[in-house]
Amino acid sequence: MKVLVTVKEVAEAADDFEIDGLDIASEYLEYDLNEWDEYAVEAAVQLQEAGHADEVVSVTIGPERTEETVRMALAKGVDRAVRVWDDDIAAAGLLDVDAKARLLEAVVAEEEPDLVLTGVQANDDGFGATGVSLAERIGFEWAAVVNDLELEGEVAKVHRELEGGVEEHTEVDLPAVLTIQTGINEPRYASLRGIRQAQSKEIAPKTLADLGLDASAVESSFTMTAMYEPETESDATIFEGDAETTAAELATVLREKGVGAE
Numbered sequence: 001m002k003v004l005v006t007v008k009e010v011a012e013a014a015d016d017f018e019i020d021g022l023d024i025a026s027e028y029l030e031y032d033l034n035e036w037d038e039y040a041v042e043a044a045v046q047l048q049e050a051g052h053a054d055e056v057v058s059v060t061i062g063p064e065r066t067e068e069t070v071r072m073a074l075a076k077g078v079d080r081a082v083r084v085w086d087d088d089i090a091a092a093g094l095l096d097v098d099a100k101a102r103l104l105e106a107v108v109a110e111e112e113p114d115l116v117l118t119g120v121q122a123n124d125d126g127f128g129a130t131g132v133s134l135a136e137r138i139g140f141e142w143a144a145v146v147n148d149l150e151l152e153g154e155v156a157k158v159h160r161e162l163e164g165g166v167e168e169h170t171e172v173d174l175p176a177v178l179t180i181q182t183g184i185n186e187p188r189y190a191s192l193r194g195i196r197q198a199q200s201k202e203i204a205p206k207t208l209a210d211l212g213l214d215a216s217a218v219e220s221s222f223t224m225t226a227m228y229e230p231e232t233e234s235d236a237t238i239f240e241g242d243a244e245t246t247a248a249e250l251a252t253v254l255r256e257k258g259v260g261a262e
Helices: 035-049 064-075 087-092 097-111 130-138 192-198 243-256
Strands: 002-006 009-013 029-033 055-061 080-084 115-119 141-152 155-161 167-173 176-180 203-206
Touching: 002 035, 002 097, 009 064, 029 035, 029 064, 035 055, 035 115, 035 141, 035 176, 055 064, 055 097, 064 080, 064 192, 064 203, 080 097, 097 130, 115 130, 130 141, 130 176, 141 167, 155 176, 167 176
Parallel strands: 002 055, 002 115, 055 080, 080 203, 115 176, 141 176
Antiparallel strands: 009 029, 141 155, 155 167
16 A cells, blocks of 8 residues: 655744745745654654555655755654756746645555645644645545544544544545544654665656646636735733732732732
C-alpha cells in the first residue's frame, strides 16, 4: 500500500513586522512545517512501521525554498517527496482550495496512492477544506478531523472529532482521504541519522506541464486586494512597580468598577 501525505510550509511573522505590498516583508518571516501536517506525517510513518504501508510519499506545493522544510518530513521517515511549482503558479498569487485540489489531483493520478493523509488545516490561511475537496475531485471516500486511526485490510477505522465534544466512530473503505487532527499521535523529532539520510532522498520537482496541466489550473475567483495590520482599540491599564504597589492600584480599580462590592 502507498500512502501520500500532503505537507505545507507555513510562515510565522515576528511580533513586530512590516507589510510589503500584499505580504509581510520576508525578513520578518520564519518558515516551518505546518503543525497539522506534522501529525499527518507521523500517522503515515507509523502505518509503514506497522507493516500497512510499503511506501510513504509527501507532496508539497511551493518554491525551491520549501525543500528545506520538506527535508524535515523526509528525516522523520517519509521515503521521497514531490514538490509542485513553476512560474505560472508563482504568478497566480493566492492559491485557493480549488486550485490546490486540482494540483494535488494531478499528483494523485501519477502516484496512485491507496491512502491520502492531509492536515485538518494550515496555520497560515486556515482554509481547512483542501483534503475534503481533493477527495471529491478524485472520487475517494473520506473522513475529516480524524483523531484516531486503525487499518484492517482495505478498511480504515477512524474516530472523528465533531462539534460539541462529540466523537464519531466510523469505517472508511480504501482508497480514502483522511484529514488528520492534532493530538492523534506524538510527532517524533528528526534524529541525526534521519536528517543525514534525508539529504539523499528524492524531492522530485514537478511543473504544471509535467502534471499535464496549464496556467488555467491555478486560476482563482479569489483576489487579494490589500493587507494591513488592524488597528487595536484597547483601554488596558498597565500597572508598574513592585508587587505591593501594583496590587494596591489594581484593588482600587476593581473597587471603582464594583468588583467585590456588596
